Amino acid sequence: DTAVSQTPKYLVTQMGNDKSIKCEQNLGHDTMYWYKQDSKKFLKIMFSYNNKELIINETVPNRFSPKSPDKAHLNLHINSLELGDSAVYFCASSQASGGWNTEAFFGQGTRLTVV
Amino acid sequence: AQSVTQLDSQVPVFEEAPVELRCNYSSSVSVYLFWYVQYPNQGLQLLLKYLSGSTLVKGINGFEAEFNKSQTSFHLRKPSVHISDTAEYFCAVRFPLYNFNKFYFGSGTKLNVKP
Numbered sequence: 001d002t003a004v005s006q007t008p009k010y011l012v013t014q015m016g017n018d019k020s021i022k023c024e025q026n027l028g029h030d031t032m033y034w035y036k037q038d039s040k041k042f043l044k045i046m047f048s049y050n051n052k053e054l055i056i057n058e059t060v061p062n063r064f065s066p067k068s069p070d071k072a073h074l075n076l077h078i079n080s081l082e083l084g085d086s087a088v089y090f091c092a093s094s095q096a097s098g099g100w101n102t103e104a105f106f107g108q109g110t111r112l113t114v115v
Numbered sequence: 116a117q118s119v120t121q122l123d124s125q126v127p128v129f130e131e132a133p134v135e136l137r138c139n140y141s142s143s144v145s146v147y148l149f150w151y152v153q154y155p156n157q158g159l160q161l162l163l164k165y166l167s168g169s170t171l172v173k174g175i176n177g178f179e180a181e182f183n184k185s186q187t188s189f190h191l192r193k194p195s196v197h198i199s200d201t202a203e204y205f206c207a208v209r210f211p212l213y214n215f216n217k218f219y220f221g222s223g224t225k226l227n228v229k230p
Contacts, residue, residue, distance in 0.1 A: 106151075
């Protein structure tokens with residue numbers, strides 16, 4: 001079983017469209033993240049949820065809206081896609097309490113291409 | 116502000132040679148330290164981590180890292196690299212007393228192993 005799975009793996013779409021990326025973790029973790037990786041491989045945190053509550057919201061355009069229906073899921077919806085949104089988006093999870101499992105586990109990424 | 120610095124964006128090395136990838140972080144307070152590897156078109160995979168205890172940490176694939184509190188460094192080493200080690204390597208830091216939920220990533224080091 002994949003620990004952190006995100007879908008789709010590839011997403012090609014036109015400018016102005018709205019799209020969603022889904023993420024699920026089966027590790028029982030209480031914290032989930034969205035990261036954006038640009039063409040230079042730089043990883044930038046976008047959002048983090050702990051027990052369904054938003055705890056990290058970096059400087060991200062409000063066209064990006066995360067939603068966490070439960071602890072195991074964190075989705076990312078993007079409105080009015082722009083060329084600059086093209087990147088690889090990674091979902092990750094970790095345990096923030098209890099002092100164990102303190103690393104982040106990453107999904108395989110979603111390569112978003114806006115044309 | 117908390118930060119992580121990977122001084123070398125690229126490290127070319129010949130097969131079977133030793134390699135060191137450098138990582139420095141901004142604060143001398145309590146830290147959790149991680150090294151991740153990213154192979155092409157894949158997610159990030161944990162190589163090793165330091166939480167406490169022995170300053171020399173051994174990880175997967177023959178890698179090790181040494182925590183140096185006075186120099187705020189956590190350099191990654193391998194005595195003899197293989198072609199298959201060609202990948203992007205990321206150092207990450209978690210500051211449990213400052214913002215436990217957030218992972219601070221370095222900008223990555225591309226290790227290029229040549230035959």
